[in-house]
Amino acid sequence: MSGPRDTIASAVRGAVQGVAGKVGEVVGRRSSGAQQTLTVGRPVDDVAALWRDPAAVRQALGDAGTVEADGDRWTWRLARPGSDEPVEWRTTLEEGGPSTAFPGSSVVLRWSDPADASEAASELVVVLREAPQDLGTEQVVRLDLPVPDLAAGAMALTLGYRARALLMTGEVPTITPQPSGRSADR
Amino acid sequence: MRALVWNGVNDLAVETVDDPTLINPHDVVLRVGLTVTCGSDLHFIDGYLPGMRPGDVFGHEFMGEVVEVGSQVSRTKVGDRVTVPSFVSCGECWYCSRGMPSLCDTTNPNAALQQPVLGYPGGGIYGYTHPFGGYQGSHAEYVRVPFGDVNCFTVPDDVTDVQALFASDALATGYTGAVFCDVQPGDTVAVFGAGGVGLMAAASARALGAGRTIVVDRLPERLDLARAQGSEVVDYTAVDSVQEALREMTGGRGPDAVVEAVGMEGHGTGVQHVVDRAKQAVRASTDRATPLREAIMACRKGGVVSVLGVYGLTDSFPMAMVTNKGLTIRSAQQFGQTHMAAMLEHVQAGRIDPTPLATHTMPLEESVEGYRLFKEKEDGCVRAVFRP
Structure with missing residues (x-):
């Protein structure tokens, strides 16, 4: 019988394969907390507003899945390869301000499963702080998940990259549903 | 539509594939007028450059006519004769706004595939492997161009189609x-x-x-x-x-x-x-x-x-x-969007003329043979130009 952690792991593996499946064959240890930092040429408030908006996060997820929110309770339905059935990850969004855990941070957004109290609980953390040289916002996306570092890193980068694209241009780069390759059934 | 596809190392074919459509609001769809071989294509055709998938439509140097525009496209109009630099620029990010469009921070849908190699992923490109975005290439009757207002450049009347074609990349x-x-x-x-x-x-x-x-x-x-x-x-x-x-x-x-x-x-x-x-x-x-x-x-x-x-x-x-x-x-990969106005001026003034590069012109249906001529440098082939 699979527990919540297995469900999350399966969901994330599916999502990662959906967005960055060819990153590489990496097996073995659990992610130690993959982190990707990007500079976003927009103010912290604008970036925070995007991450608080489930519709925008849904857009950033793209083909990796979808998310619905009811107040601070966010339910993620993440794609799984080879299956039409998404898997669910129920989380609660907690929001904090400047944090000693993240020096210099202005906003800390944390999604985690309140039912999972284990030390190795999975979570998605977005930390925002003013970027150096007035370049906008330093956006840190941290994924702490039961998948290898490289896969978690790819997922974190993809989420952060798409969020930045959405903020900068109003759209997310995609080749779906029109990839350069033929459909498999052609 | 008909398109030239990569089916494997040294395995090309002209096949029927899906027509491109507008996906994002800044997209444009072009009817390809001319599209051309490039030496950099040989690297994945020969199997030295990874990241292609069977069935990929490739080609990244092209010009044509705008046939569809997205809801957020304002400058580019249906009917415009345009040339399009090979790299996709958003026009908004730090790199694009500083004249380095091929380093665009937002246009690579597969940025996560490129980051492990480059550290910081670059922009997307048409028809040039999935780490470079996986966009459909130009060796086809139609091609989708993201951010049409940024990437489509109207060709002046006194610049020929062939000159406009090479302004795209060579x-x-x-x-x-x-x-x-x-x-x-x-x-x-x-x-x-x-x-x-x-x-x-x-x-x-x-x-x-x-x-x-x-x-x-x-x-x-x-x-x-x-x-x-x-x-x-x-x-x-x-x-x-x-x-x-x-x-x-x-x-x-x-x-x-x-x-x-x-x-x-x-x-x-x-x-x-x-x-x-x-x-x-x-x-x-x-x-x-x-x-x-x-x-x-x-x-x-x-x-x-x-x-x-x-x-x-x-x-x-x-x-x-x-x-x-x-x-x-x-x-760098080319900064075409930055230099396009100057390049077209030089072409108009006769200081630069790319016309002689087009040593061979043929229908898209003959493009497999075109690539063979180009690769083997037979018959004095510098570039094989295809008319879809």
């Missing part, structure tokens, strides 16, 4: 490389490689004020083209030493700048080239980097080496020469 890349040379009036610029990019780099260097351009290659018909465009030439198979030939032509000082326009499947002479070929043949190395090393050796002390050739993970890079000669190395 000229854009050559011009970018010439700009990197920081040409001062009267400078001597040597160019390794007389393919489309090399010829356009030489022409651009002269347009930017170079007093002399010297093109190095081995194919007589290409050297003839270089000569016809105003360059002096060196056939490296006919001299004992390219270095000595260039020294002799420059009073012992060497060229002020050298453009490398060959890339990972370069040819050459000497022991190092034999070693390169052997390593590449057994896939122990991605690159045969003879022209790159020659360019670094040939440049005068304190000069600029502008690298336009596409390389993989080159080993045997002569860093000692760079340091001890005080060289500046500059390189």
Whole structure:
């Protein structure tokens, strides 16, 4: 019988394969907390507003899945390869301000499963702080998940990259549903 | 629609594929007028560059007519005759707004595939492997162009379709490389490689004020083209030493700048080239980097080496020469959007004419043969142009 952690792991593996499946064959240890930092040429408030908006996060997820929110309770339905059935990850969004855990941070957004109290609980953390040289916002996306570092890193980068694209241009780069390759059934 | 697809290493075919559609609000769909072979395609056709998938429509140098525009496209209109630089620029990010569109921070849907290799992923490109975005390429009847207002440039009436075609990439890349040379009036610029990019780099260097351009290659018909465009030439198979030939032509000082326009499947002479070929043949190395090393050796002390050739993970890079000669190395994929207005002005004024690059023109249905001619350099083929 699979527990919540297995469900999350399966969901994330599916999502990662959906967005960055060819990153590489990496097996073995659990992610130690993959982190990707990007500079976003927009103010912290604008970036925070995007991450608080489930519709925008849904857009950033793209083909990796979808998310619905009811107040601070966010339910993620993440794609799984080879299956039409998404898997669910129920989380609660907690929001904090400047944090000693993240020096210099202005906003800390944390999604985690309140039912999972284990030390190795999975979570998605977005930390925002003013970027150096007035370049906008330093956006840190941290994924702490039961998948290898490289896969978690790819997922974190993809989420952060798409969020930045959405903020900068109003759209997310995609080749779906029109990839350069033929459909498999052609 | 019909399109040229990559089905595997050295396995190309013209097939029927889905038509492109508008996906994002800034998209444009183009009816492709002309699309052309590029030497950088050979790297994945030959299997040296990974990241293609069977069925990929490739091609990245093209012009055509706008047939559909997205809801957020305002400047570009249906019916416009346009040329499109090969890299996709958003026009908004830090890099695009500073004139470095191929380094765009937002247009690569597969950025996570590129980051492990580059550290920081670059922009997307049409039809050039999935780490570069996986966008559909231009060897097709239609192509989707993201951010149409940023990437579609209306072609002036007195610029031909063929000239506009090469402004998309061969000229854009050559011009970018010439700009990197920081040409001062009267400078001597040597160019390794007389393919489309090399010829356009030489022409651009002269347009930017170079007093002399010297093109190095081995194919007589290409050297003839270089000569016809105003360059002096060196056939490296006919001299004992390219270095000595260039020294002799420059009073012992060497060229002020050298453009490398060959890339990972370069040819050459000497022991190092034999070693390169052997390593590449057994896939122990991605690159045969003879022209790159020659360019670094040939440049005068304190000069600029502008690298336009596409390389993989080159080993045997002569860093000692760079340091001890005080060289500046500059390189990038083309900054076409930044230079398009200037390039088209030079074309209109007759200072640069890419027309002679189009040595062969044929229907898209014959594009497999076009690539064979181009790859084998048969029949004097510099570029094979396809009319979808």
